[in-house]
Amino acid sequence: MNNKPVKIVETALRDGHQSLSATRMRTKDMIPVLEQIDNVGYHAVEAWGGATFDSCLRFLDEDPWERLRTIKKHLKKTPVQMLLRGQNILGYSHYADDVVEEFAKRSVANGVDIIRVFDALNDVRNLECAMKAAKAAGAHVQGAFVYTISPYHKDENFLKVAEDLISLGADSICIKDMAGLLAPYAAFNLVTTLKSKLSVPVEIHTHYTSGMASMTYLKAIEAGVDIIDTALSPFSGTTSQPPTESMVAALIGHERDTGIDLDAFGPLADYFNEVKKNLAKDFNLNTNISIDPKVLSFQIPGGMLSNLVNQMKELGTEDKYAELLKEMPKVRAELGYPPLVTPTSQIVGSMAALNVTLGRYKMIPTQVKDLVRGKYGRTPAPIDPEILKLVIGNEAQIDHRPADDIAPQIESLKQKLAEEGFPNASIEDLLSYAVFPDVALAYFKKHR
DSSP states (O other): OOOSOOEEEEOIIIIIHHHHSTTOOOHHHHGGGHHHHHTTOOSEEEEEETTHHHHHHHTSOOOHHHHHHHHHHHOSSSOEEEEEOGGGTTSSSOOOHHHHHHHHHHHHHTTOOEEEEOOTTOOGGGTHHHHHHHHHTTOEEEEEEEOOOSTTOOHHHHHHHHHHHHHTTOSEEEEEOTTSOOOHHHHHHHHHHHHHHOOSOEEEEOOGGGSOHHHHHHHHHHTTOOEEEEBOGGGOSTTSOOBHHHHHHHTTTSTTOOOOOGGGHHHHHHHHHHHHHHHHHHTTOOOOOOOOTTHHHHOOOHHHHHHHHHHHHHTTOGGGHHHHHHHHHHHHHHTTOOOSOTTHHHHHHHHHHHHHHHOTTSSOOHHHHHHHHTTTOOOSSOOOHHHHHHHHTTOOOOOSOGGGGSOOOHHHHHHHHHHTTOTTOOHHHHHHHHHSHHHHHHHHHHHO
């Protein structure tokens, strides 16, 4: 039985504001308290990756690499953690191996200590390249599997993914529950299964969307989980993680007490309350997000629900929202039960929106065709045979690692950047351009 103190990863600087403030926290909002955060005694601070890279360039007029270096400069004792989408890096499609390798290498060189790597389909072939490169660069590599519910997702399936990740060199394993679907007793059983078979630390990441997250963490802790992801209270709850302060308080005096001083959080919470208010004002954000247990039947992550509502409005069919919610699980089953996380959540969501607007599979987006072709990897269940025929006809599905079909990209990217007027771009700028060409160019034209 695990009776070591529970370790805490603080997510306020990445997933907390990504979930509650549309990823709009600026580097200048972080700097004043980074040294205080460094002294709390966290296992790590998740501060980079996910949507922060895109948001820096697109909305905040910031260089994401500069943000990383700044954070690292102030966090002298606490490891900096990032979230990486495997072969998708931080974008929405697969990139060539040379780009993935270079991105992992430069992330570590600029200050990342722990890289959490996941793939939307839990296809570990899409994680090989990123994990090897991150290991070679000296990072702690955390292999994550995406938790979801379906007839094809049982504890033994998740254990198999975890074992595959360890065989690729994972130093720890993360249960990544992006939609808040993991119930307390299910978490107890899953963690028990993992801890009985794995020799590396196990971390749990969930969202409060369904209202169960703190209970889920408590049962996971009872089952021996090593690390939990929490967010300082202003950036916690609803579609974010459980509050750091509450989880630390809940364990005081218990054999797995975190050992962190509760008083360390007061000034930080006061500070971030102001930051959150300012972000809402400066970016006109609705931060009044409520808990939505309906996620348990629709399995749609919170952020995605609001996107779907907008999509339906644009199509002039918001009156069909109830139909859409019924259509989502149908489409998901037909497309092989992919977990609903970027980019598969957008793919399934768009298909469902088009189905209720124009009729079922009357118009099929390229991304849906690519998912069915196998270009994103292997779906957890086979694609429904009728849908397969409808979407790609007699075309064969690919059965190899999708990135094997992508030629190296770095040299051609250098050439394109030179043609755009940046012949001496740094490798970091080249990588920004690789992942988000349009927004990166706009940024370079203004700042380089």
